[in-house]
Amino acid sequence: MIEARHLRVLRAVARTGSFSAAARELGCTQPAVSQQMKALEQSAGTPLLVRTGREMRLTQAGEALVRHAAGILAGLSAAEDEVAAIAGLRAGRVRLVSFPSGSSTLVPTALARMRAAHPGVRVSLDEAEPPRSIELLRNGECEIALAFRYPEVPGADPSAGAEWDDLVVRPVLSDRLTGLVPDGHRLARAGAARFTDLAGDPWIAGCPRCRTHLVEVCERAGFTPRIDFATDDYPAVIGLVGAGLGVAALPELTLASVRPKxxxxxxxxxxxxxxxxxxxxxxLAHVPAVGAMLDQLADAAGR
Amino acid sequence: MIEARHLRVLRAVARTGSFSAAARELGCTQPAVSQQMKALEQSAGTPLLVRTGREMRLTQAGEALVRHAAGILAGLSAAEDEVAAIAGLRAGRVRLVSFPSGSSTLVPTALARMRAAHPGVRVSLDEAEPPRSIELLRNGECEIALAFRYPEVPGADPSAGAEWDDLVVRPVLSDRLTGLVPDGHRLARAGAARFTDLAGDPWIAGCPRCRTHLVEVCERAGFTPRIDFATDDYPAVIGLVGAGLGVAALPELTLASVRPKxxxxxxxxxxxxxxxxxxxxxxLAHVPAVGAMLDQLADAAGR
DNA sequence: CTTCCAGCATAAGCACTTCTTGGGTCATAC
DNA sequence: GTATGACCCAAGAAGTGCTTATGCTGGAAG
Incomplete structure (x- = not known):
């Protein structure tokens, strides 16, 4: 079985016309070259070189091998270059899947920084909510899934985060829930409120997991919220609150890029x-481009 | 430095989707595959495979490598095929240089047998007298030189064969000198003659070395031949003898394909x-095609 | 829910390959 | 004649690759 190492040596010998010169070029000793060529001739089944006193000539088989070696080694070199480019963050692609409200500020910042730091790496972005984004990740359809979780509420079902224990979980941001009340609400002026203060209000809930968590928190606070509406769409939640239809508890991040009316x-x-x-x-965490993107996400949040 | 072995393993893993299956395909054990891939990832500087529970997927770098591997391994395989064809006498080329009178019978026979035995090997033929043909051989412009030599005449200059002692000398034929006399010559009827019988005759000599040797033989027999003509062209020698201009001593081979008039x-x-x-x-003697051609030359003579 | 099975990782031991070192021979150049 | 450069050979050392044995994990079946 011919190995690339053999071809490299053969090519050097053919180019320099001498074992010694080839050895110098390859950074090894002359006997090493001699042995390599012997081994190659052995596996080729025919002499490849003719030692004729002063000069070293190729046999026909040697010429054939050198001719092929050019293409093979070029291909090998191209492969190494491409891999090195990917490993060195000069090329590559990262597919990121984010939950909707993460895309608005965190992701754009991270993407911009990533592009500035590693212009060769292309990052694609899709949106999906956690259960779906994890599936995409496991199916190999993306490299990074941006998701969120709520700390476990004592006494509640701990199934939420259980699916991630075989994944690399990189904390990005801790996003405090902010209350949102209609402008005319009795607590609008106070600027602060406890959950129990809103026990009697109608609630506008967010996504299913947010809703579940809201219920758990409220029940821990001693009441069961009356949820009149629930929608994945945070702008819609803000709109509903703005229309005076209820109060809500929203992550700060969802309010960062909009001004509630x-x-x-x-x-x-x-x-x-x-x-x-x-x-x-x-x-995947060890893939340089993925690692770099994770860093950028963390950095973008730490701003 | 990426080696062909690595790519073979990677390709098998990519195709089968499993280290174990790849090991079976490659005829080795699973840890061997595991180690090879680890080494390859090490030299690549980035993961190439993602082990995700049940299935094995390629990273982008892995895909790039597999993509290149196809071409590289194909080239390697083509190179091996071509060399194997040359080594297996299914292809190749032998350049034969012969002295003129050798070409008439010996060489054609050998060429015909060679073609029959190994149709894929092309044999080219050029003509040159020994000093020149040896030069061609040493310069790499031919693989086989067909030449002749006279056994050393005691007391003569032994320089003739001295240049061959670093070459492989394959005896092909021992060609006895035959006397050639004009039809009306006093010895024509006898059918046999000693050199001394022809001491008084004018001689037609052949090529320079033949002429030198003739003189040596005659002097050893006790006389110095009177050489009226000397020519490389054996048919011309025959013509001169036929015209009654002298006698000659010709190798049998030169008479084998012509009928002296x-x-x-x-x-x-x-x-x-x-x-x-x-x-x-x-x-070159170990190059299969050259060896085969040497055999055919010897066989053609042994007929 | 437990058990079983398939597959990968790891460690240790062994064999092979490969490299280097230190000879030696031959040819060429001064 | 000597010196130099190139190759070969042999022996020893280093490194690499493979195998066996073992542990671990995840998925499937009972």
Whole structure:
């Protein structure tokens, strides 16, 4: 079985016309070259070189091998270059899947920084909510999934985060829940409120997991919220609150890029956080482009 | 440095989707595959595979490598095929240089047999006298030189064969010198003659070395031949003898393919032989096609 | 829910390959 | 004649690759 190493040596010998010169070129000793060529001739089954006193000539088989070697070694070199480019963050692609409200500020910042730091790496972005984004990750359809989780509420079903224990979980941001009340609400002026203060209000809930978590938190606070509406669409939640239809508890991040109309943000006590994390597969975490993108996500949040 | 072995393993893994299956395909154990891939990832500087529970997927770098591997391994395989064809006498080329009178019978026979035995090997033929043909051999412009030599005449200059002692000398034929006299010559009827019987005759000599040797033999027999003509062209020698201009001593081979007109061949005593040999470089003797052609030359003579 | 099975990782031991070192021979150049 | 450069050979050392044995994990079946 011919190995690339053999061809490299053969090519050097053919080019320099001498074992010694080839050895110098290859950075080894002359006997090493001699032995390599012997081994290659052995596996070729025919002499490849003719030692005729002063000069070294190729046999026909040697010429054939050198001729092929050019293409083979060029291909090998191209392969190494391409891999090195990917490993060196000069090329590559990262497919990122984010949950909708993460895309608005965190992701654009991270993408911009990534592009500045590693212009060769292309990052694509899709949106999907956690259960779906994890599936995409496991199916190999993306490298990073941006998701969020709520800290476990004592006594509640701990199934939410259980699916991630075989993934790399990179904390990105801890996103405190902010209360949102209509402008005319009795607590709008106070600027702060406890959950129990809103026990009697109608609630506008967010996505299913957010809703579940809201219920758990409220029940821990001693009441069961009356949820009149629930929607994945955070702008819609803001709109509903602005229309005076209820109150809501929204992650700060969802309010960072919009100015609520007809609604006022109030500080909620006790503090409840939504933890935003970037997820990837253990092996993928070692891929340079993926690691760099994870870093950028963390950095973008730390701003 | 990426080696072909790595790519073979990677390709098998990519195709089968499993280390174990790849190991079976490659005829080795699973840890061997595991280690090879680890080494390859090490030298690539980035993961190439993602182990995700049940299935094995390629990273982008892995895909790039597999993509290149196809071409590289194909090229390697083509190179091996071509070399194997040359080594297996299914292809190749042998350049034979012969002295003129050797080409008439010996060489055609050998060429015909060679073609029958190994149709894929092309044999080219050029003509050159020994000093020149040896030069061609040493310069790499041919693989086999067909030449002749006379056994050393005691007391003569031994320089003739001295240049061959670093070559492979393959005896092909021992070609006895035959006397050629005009039809009306006093010895034409006898059918045999000693050199001394022709001491008074004018001689027609052959090529320079033949002429030198003739003089040596005659002087050893006790006389110095009177050489009226000397020519490389054996048919011309025959013509001159036929015209009654002298006698000659010709190798049998030169008479094998022609019928002398106006001249008669007589057995010469004592027997003097011209030895026809095939010469090649030591390394070239191990090239299958060269070896086969040497065999055919020897066989053609042994007929 | 437990058990079984398939597949990968790891460690240790062994064999092979490959490299280097230190001879030696031959040819060429001064 | 000597010196130099190139190759070959042999022996020893280093490194690499393969195998066996073992543990671990995830998925499938009972």
């Amino acid at each position: 007809g609604a006022t943000a109030v500080r909620l006590e006790p503090a409840v956080h939504r933890e935003i994390v970037a997820l990837t597969l253990p092996d | 106006g001249a008669t061949a007589v057995r010469l005593e004592p027997a003097v032989h011209r030895e026809i040999v095939a010469l090649t470089l030591p390394d």
